[in-house]
Amino acid sequence: MVQQATPRETNERLAKRQAVSFGRLRKSIGRDAPLYLLALPGIAVLILFAYLPMSGLILVFKNYNFNDGIFGSPWAGFANFEFFFSSMEDAIRATRNTVMLNVLYMLTGTFFSVAIAIVLNEMRSKWFVKITQSVMFFPYFISWIIIGAILFSLLDYDKGILNQSLAALGLSQVDWYSSPWLFVVILVLANIWKSAGYGAIIYYAVLQGIDTSYYEAARIDGASRWQIIMRITLPMLIPSIILMSLLSIGGMLKGDLSMIMGVTFLNPLLLPTTDIIDVYVYRTAIRSGEFGFASAITLYQSVFGFILVLVANKMAGWYDKDSKLF
Amino acid sequence: MPQAENKGLLIFFYVCIAVFSVICFAPFVLAVSGSLSTESRIAAEGYSFWPRGFSLETYQFLFGSKLEQIVRAYAVSLTVTVLGTVSAVLVTTAYAYVVSVKSFRFRNVFAFFAYFTMLFSGGTLPWYLLSTKYYHLDDKLIGLIVPYLLSVFLMFLMTNYFRSIPHEIVESAQIDGAGHLRIFIRIMLPLGRVGVVTISLFYALQYWNDFYLPLMLVTDERLYTIQYLMYTMMANIQFLASGNAAQVGGAIIAPPLETAKMAMTCLTVLPIAILYPFLQGFFVKGIVVGSVKG
Numbered sequence: 006m007v008q009q010a011t012p013r014e015t016n017e018r019l020a021k022r023q024a025v026s027f028g029r030l031r032k033s034i035g036r037d038a039p040l041y042l043l044a045l046p047g048i049a050v051l052i053l054f055a056y057l058p059m060s061g062l063i064l065v066f067k068n069y070n071f072n073d074g075i076f077g078s079p080w081a082g083f084a085n086f087e088f089f090f091s092s093m094e095d096a097i098r099a100t101r102n103t104v105m106l107n108v109l110y111m112l113t114g115t116f117f118s119v120a121i122a123i124v125l126n127e128m129r130s131k132w133f134v135k136i137t138q139s140v141m142f143f144p145y146f147i148s149w150i151i152i153g154a155i156l157f158s159l160l161d162y163d164k165g166i167l168n169q170s171l172a173a174l175g176l177s178q179v180d181w182y183s184s185p186w187l188f189v190v191i192l193v194l195a196n197i198w199k200s201a202g203y204g205a206i207i208y209y210a211v212l213q214g215i216d217t218s219y220y221e222a223a224r225i226d227g228a229s230r231w232q233i234i235m236r237i238t239l240p241m242l243i244p245s246i247i248l249m250s251l252l253s254i255g256g257m258l259k260g261d262l263s264m265i266m267g268v269t270f271l272n273p274l275l276l277p278t279t280d281i282i283d284v285y286v287y288r289t290a291i292r293s294g295e296f297g298f299a300s301a302i303t304l305y306q307s308v309f310g311f312i313l314v315l316v317a318n319k320m321a322g323w324y325d326k327d328s329k330l331f
Numbered sequence: 332m333p334q335a336e337n338k339g340l341l342i343f344f345y346v347c348i349a350v351f352s353v354i355c356f357a358p359f360v361l362a363v364s365g366s367l368s369t370e371s372r373i374a375a376e377g378y379s380f381w382p383r384g385f386s387l388e389t390y391q392f393l394f395g396s397k398l399e400q401i402v403r404a405y406a407v408s409l410t411v412t413v414l415g416t417v418s419a420v421l422v423t424t425a426y427a428y429v430v431s432v433k434s435f436r437f438r439n440v441f442a443f444f445a446y447f448t449m450l451f452s453g454g455t456l457p458w459y460l461l462s463t464k465y466y467h468l469d470d471k472l473i474g475l476i477v478p479y480l481l482s483v484f485l486m487f488l489m490t491n492y493f494r495s496i497p498h499e500i501v502e503s504a505q506i507d508g509a510g511h512l513r514i515f516i517r518i519m520l521p522l523g524r525v526g527v528v529t530i531s532l533f534y535a536l537q538y539w540n541d542f543y544l545p546l547m548l549v550t551d552e553r554l555y556t557i558q559y560l561m562y563t564m565m566a567n568i569q570f571l572a573s574g575n576a577a578q579v580g581g582a583i584i585a586p587p588l589e590t591a592k593m594a595m596t597c598l599t600v601l602p603i604a605i606l607y608p609f610l611q612g613f614f615v616k617g618i619v620v621g622s623v624k625g
Contacts, residue, residue, distance in 0.1 A: 037436075039511040040429045044441055047426030050481040053466065054458065055448035061457025074464050075457065121351070124344045133345070139611060140352040146603050148540035150562045154596045155358040157565070158365055164377035164589065166361065198355065203618065210619040230337040249622075255450075262455070263543050270566045286455050291547065296456070303454035311451045 065304045069296040081297075089301035095285065096302055103260045103281040109189070110196045111253050115246060117197050118204025123238050125205065126212045127230065138209075141202030149267030152195060156268060160191065185278040188269070192279070195268060211245050212238065244325060251321045255314035258306050262287055282306050359600065365593030366390070373589045389590040393598075397591075401598070403553060404560040407472070408539060411556060415476040415538040420531050422480045424523075427489035428515045433498070442490075445483045459547055470551040475544045479537060485530045488621045492526025493519055529617035532610055539603070557599050564592060 061075050068081035089096060121141065128134050144152075159166045160181040168178040181187060215238075223233050260281035269275045271288065280288075282302060290299035357380070364382045365373065372383035393401060429435065430442045468474030496519065504514050520527060545559035555563065 037511070040432060040435055043425040043511065043515060044429040046422045047429075047481045047486070048441075048444070050422060050477070051445060051448055053461070054478050055452065057461055058453030058457040059451060060453070061461055062453050064457055064460070069460075071464070075460050121348070124348055127341060127344055128348075133348075137348050137352040139608070141348075141355050142611060142615070143607060144355050146536060146540075146607065147600060148542065148558050150542055150558050150565065151596050151599055152358075154561065154565055154592050155362055158361055158378040158589075158593065159358070161378070164373060166378055166380075169377050198358075201351075202355065206615055206618050207622045210622070230340050263541075263546075266546065267542070267562065283455055290456050291459055299456055303456045307452055307454050314450045 059307075062300075062304050062307060064296065064300040067300075069300070085297045085301045088297050089305075092298065095298070096305070098277070099280055099282045099285040099302065100258070102278055103283075104257055105278075106189070106192060106260070106281060107253075107257045109193050111250060113193050113197055114200055114204055115250060117201040119208050119239075119242055119246060121201060121205035122208035122212055122242070123234055125209055126238060127234070138202070138205070142206065143202070144199045145203040147199065149199075149261075149264045151267075152199060153267040153270070156191070156195060182269075182272055183274040185275050188275050189278050192264075192268065196264075207249070208242055208245060211242060215241050247324060248321055251317050251324065253317075254320075255310075255317035257313055258282065258310040260284065359604075362593045362596040362600070365590055366597050368590055368593075370587035370590050378589075389587045389594045392587055393591060393594055400552075400555075400560065401557075401595075404555050404557045405598075407475075407554060408557040410472065411475045412535050412538040415479060416531050416534045418476065419480045419482070419534045419538075420527060423482065423486050423530060423534075424489055424520060424527060425515065426481060427486050427493055428511075428519055430486070431490045431493035431519075432511070442487075445481070445486055449483050455547075462548060469548045470554060471548075472554060474548045475541075475554070475556065476538075478544060479534070479541070482530075482534070482537075484621065485533055488617060489523070489526050489530050491620055492523045492529075496522045525613075525616070529613045529620075532613050533617060536603075561595050561599055564595060 064075050065085050066080055066082065067075065067078040068084070069075070069078045073079070125134050125138065158164070160168075162168060162178060162180050162182070165181070167181070171178055179187065181191060219237050220233060223237055228236070260283040262281075262283040265271070265279050265281060265284050266287075269279050271284070272279075276284075286299045286303055289295045360380055361378060364380055365378055366389055367382040367385055367387070368379070369384040369386045369388060376383055426441070426445065430438050430445070432438055462474065462478065463469045466474075468477065500518060500522070501514055504518055509517070540558060542556065542558040542562050545554070545556050546562070549555065549559065
């Protein structure tokens with residue numbers, strides 16, 4: 006998105022250029038003044054809600070108290086880090102849960118999105134595609150708290166549809182809300198339900214752009230439908246799949262607090278697998294007011310998250326120059 | 332022979348898509364059915380896809396003793412969504428215009444200034460402390476709006492729409508003496524209206540569905556949004572039970588808790604369900620444009 010700087014120039018030429026451009030600069034500032042005005046609200050929002058929170062990361066070196074705030078609280082040196090390393094299990098669990106859930110979401114989400122897109126691409130019935138696509142896309146518009154409420158009616162021990170069905174089949178009922186590992190499956194399925202239709206739109210759009218002559222040639226050669234899918238359609242999608250997956254690596258340490266809150270209501274029995282970093286910070290710092298450990302894990306999330314984004318972008322750049330984001 | 336094989340696979344595909352579509356739709360049937368059931372039968376027999384003992388008592392209960400809370404939460408959600416969307420679209424399109432002006436020498440600086448926030452983030456904790464202690468956004472309506480005024484992703488989406496407007500139009504306006512403000516308002520916004528509508532819808536959806544900001548910033552019941560009201564209901568059933576057991580003819584009738592959750596689900600999804608058929612095309616277009624050049 007941001008263009009490369011001009012190639013290096015000799016000092017002499019650079020000085021000349023600067024002299025010329027200084028005059029041009031003054032003129033352009035006059036003409037461009039309204040542009041700064043237009044950008045101002047956006048800049049203010051970015052500074053308030055993105056850049057100042059970054060500087061707020063110094064919190065980790067502070068012994069935070071409410072009255073003095075982030076910048077006024079006394080320095081604590083590395084005390085928060087010592088605390089962090091002394092109770093690493095919490096950090097390890099939170100990190101494991103965050104990465105585990107994100108990897109599972111990515112793998113299953115991609116699989117279902119791609120499968121739906123490919124299958125829709127095979128269909129010739131326009132109205133069928135249109136209607137099913139609309140229906141599958143709809144869950145994307147539903148908030149996690151609503152999904153949580155509906156899930157409750159599926160999973161509740163006594164009244165839930167799932168246990169009713171298990172009982173009808175003569176199987177024993179399952180206490181979903183106290184089985185942390187089973188609940189990972191529920192989260193993954195809920196994520197597929199909410200976002201597979203959304204993902205399918207992207208891949209379907211890619212498929213719509215494929216030159217139909219590939220398919221005609223394959224058909225003339227007597228290829229079966231399955232062969233066409235495996236040898237033409239899927240390979241056509243591979244670049245997009247790899248790209249999207251690489252880019253999602255950058256978000257591996259980010260967690261969706263709303264999702265966990267909406268679906269589990271911070272049920273303590275489920276925390277062994279649902280206590281992601283964001284949930285941990287919310288529980289310990291925002292709810293219970295213990296800032297030391299939470300600030301350390303926040304810094305660690307930010308720094309490693311940044312490294313992951315850089316690595317992901319680098320890899321996407323190696324893979325395909327055009328797709329590099331910066 | 333290959334024809335038969337092709338046919339079989341195709342039928343299998345149709346069945347798969349139909350099944351997944353049903354799965355996507357069925358939970359809403361469950362919610363509607365739950366909201367129309369009677370509490371006692373849900374408690375005894377469990378949820379069902381078909382109303383158990385069809386009745387409107389839950390809605391009567393909600394619109395009777397909970398009317399004020401629900402109407403207020405709806406009003407807060409609506410206010411936040413409308414004000415938030417309008418302001419966010421203004422802030423976002425203005426910034427996007429600046430980034431899209433080819434002759435502006437610092438446009439890449441502005442682009443990177445926004446882009447960097449996608450790469451590096453200070454995380455929830457400093458954000459929370461600044462918002463509450465320094466900006467005093469807690470328990471204020473504005474606190475549910477301001478933090479989302481600029482989505483960098485939607486800003487770049489809008490930039491793409493602006494860039495697709497033929498440059499000659501802008502040039503001829505400049506020759507006629509139009510400044511940036513005039514070009515932005517009179518030319519770019521009207522010509523980029525598909526983009527404007529698209530990002531408006533994304534913002535509206537975000538504001539309507541959000542319960543992160545109320546979770547972080549709101550304790551005052553009067554500022555509960557419909558989503559957050561729903562959350563407090565789910566997380567703490569006492570909200571409904573507390574002191575609201577309706578007395579009818581001397582007998583105390585327990586409030587319908589289970590069916591009320593389903594009814595609230597329906598009330599929360601209803602506005603989206605009504606608008607969805609008309610607006611989904613914009614979302615599809617936005618997602619495609621965003622993923623191709625985002």
